Structure formats: structure tokens, C-alpha cells
Amino acid sequence: MTSETMTGIQAQPRSASQSVDARQLVSFCFYRVDPAWRRQPRAAKTKQGGELQGVINRFAKRLMVLTYSLVGLKPDVDFLIWRVGNRLEELQEMSGAVRQSAMGGYLTMPYSYLSMTKRSTYVDRLDPDHQDRRRFITPAHSRYLFIYPFMKTREWYQLPQEQRQAMMDEHIQVGNKYPSVRLHTTYSFGLDDQEFVVAFESDKPQDFLDLVMELRATKASGYTLRDTPIFTAVAKPFSDILKDIGS
Numbered sequence: 001m002t003s004e005t006m007t008g009i010q011a012q013p014r015s016a017s018q019s020v021d022a023r024q025l026v027s028f029c030f031y032r033v034d035p036a037w038r039r040q041p042r043a044a045k046t047k048q049g050g051e052l053q054g055v056i057n058r059f060a061k062r063l064m065v066l067t068y069s070l071v072g073l074k075p076d077v078d079f080l081i082w083r084v085g086n087r088l089e090e091l092q093e094m095s096g097a098v099r100q101s102a103m104g105g106y107l108t109m110p111y112s113y114l115s116m117t118k119r120s121t122y123v124d125r126l127d128p129d130h131q132d133r134r135r136f137i138t139p140a141h142s143r144y145l146f147i148y149p150f151m152k153t154r155e156w157y158q159l160p161q162e163q164r165q166a167m168m169d170e171h172i173q174v175g176n177k178y179p180s181v182r183l184h185t186t187y188s189f190g191l192d193d194q195e196f197v198v199a200f201e202s203d204k205p206q207d208f209l210d211l212v213m214e215l216r217a218t219k220a221s222g223y224t225l226r227d228t229p230i231f232t233a234v235a236k237p238f239s240d241i242l243k244d245i246g247s
Helices: 003-007 042-059 088-100 154-158 161-175 205-215 238-244
Strands: 025-033 064-069 079-085 107-116 144-152 182-187 196-202 224-226 231-235
Touching: 025 088, 025 196, 042 064, 042 088, 042 238, 064 238, 079 088, 079 144, 079 238, 088 107, 107 182, 107 196, 144 154, 144 205, 161 205, 196 205
Parallel strands: none
Antiparallel strands: 025 079, 025 107, 064 079, 064 231, 144 196, 144 224, 144 231, 182 196
16 A cells, blocks of 8 residues: 555655755644534535645645544544654744635644654664664654654653663664554654654554553653653545545
8 A cells, every 4th residue: 555545645755965964843733623614515615625635735745744534533633734844934834824724714733743853862773773764754654653742751861871771772672573663753852842752653553552561561661751642543645534524
């Protein structure tokens, strides 16, 4: 199954001219549709939905834009737009265009998370090149996406680096037992309320459940301050999402 099939939008490739120090800005925008929108005539919903889909398609030429349905999976969220770009202004411009659309008048954003990619401070001894790859989001285009904001305790940061690395070694070993799950770790220090936003892609929800359950027993888990709310999302073209929300 291709990314076109699942989301309707192909992620933009990374330019070869990007600096070795370049990072990406990452935005997760969760939208809720006012029930009043569903009570409109079908023709109005079709027109408004098509306009919003046009906005998404237009910005997908400049940003990585992927869409997901959360209908029936979270009571206060209907869909997610996952965006990756290089400038805050680009993300703002897209958000403004969504708001200015006719359907935008029926949308609220209960959750929004902003973060940035960067090299990991920990060494993955099983995958030495992972630090460079973390600076760029490369979607697996899996069927499911699991996202949550994340914060460590202040005590974690006061531990010597070698102690933290030893605990992360255990963490990494557990993660490598589940190759069907791809992790995207992004950083929010000073940009948003959380410290990290983590997103996991997988075609096997059961593997993600087992991974999280096993990670709870690791030493590093004891230094977790907050890792909720958690969102389970299904990758879909926006045209299918419109059907989910009642177009």
C-alpha cells in the first residue's frame, strides 16, 4: 500500500542542499468538527470539504503533510494533520489558511504540539547512524500512528550522562525487539509545554501495545513525569476523513 493510498499526500523529499546542522519543525494539529457542520445540506458540506482539501493539497507541495482520522478513537478529536517544515511562518500560514476556509469556521483545535528534530544525546549501539537520521522525519507511511507528549523528571537531567546512557541502552534494546514499530522522537524544550513529542508508526497495533507495556518495566521509565494524552490515529486521505466526519 502506497502513501498515496493511505493519506492522499506524498511527503516531500529532503533536499540534498540542506545543511548538516539543519533541523525540521514538526507540528501535530488535532481538530474537532462542530456537530453543526454535519447538519448542513450535503452540497454545502461537499463544497466546504473540497475547499479544505484544496488547502491541504496546496501546502503539501511545500511541507510534509499527512492526514489521519481519529473518529471514534478519541472523544474530543476527529482528525489530525501532521506537518513537517523548515520555518514557523510556513506552519502558521497553513494554519491561517485552514481557519480562513469555510469549514474552518466549524473547527476547533483541542490539542496542538510543536517540536523540532535534532541529534539524539544518546548513542544507539545497535544503530550508530540513528543520530543523523533523527534530524529528518522519514515517514514509514504505516497504517497507524500513535502520538503523545512526553516529559522527564528534573531528577533525570541531574543524573550523570553515563547513568542515563546505561538506562537508555536498556530502553533501546527493548525497542529493537519490535521492528514493526518506527519511532520518531522530536524535541520541544522552550518551544511548547512538553519536552518531547514521540510518534510511533506501525501496521500492528498489538506490537505497539506490547512495546509500551514492556517499556514500563525499564529503569528509565521510572523518570517519566508525564506521557499523556495518547492518541491513536488511522492514516487516511482527507477525502476519506470527510466521509468519517459526516460529509
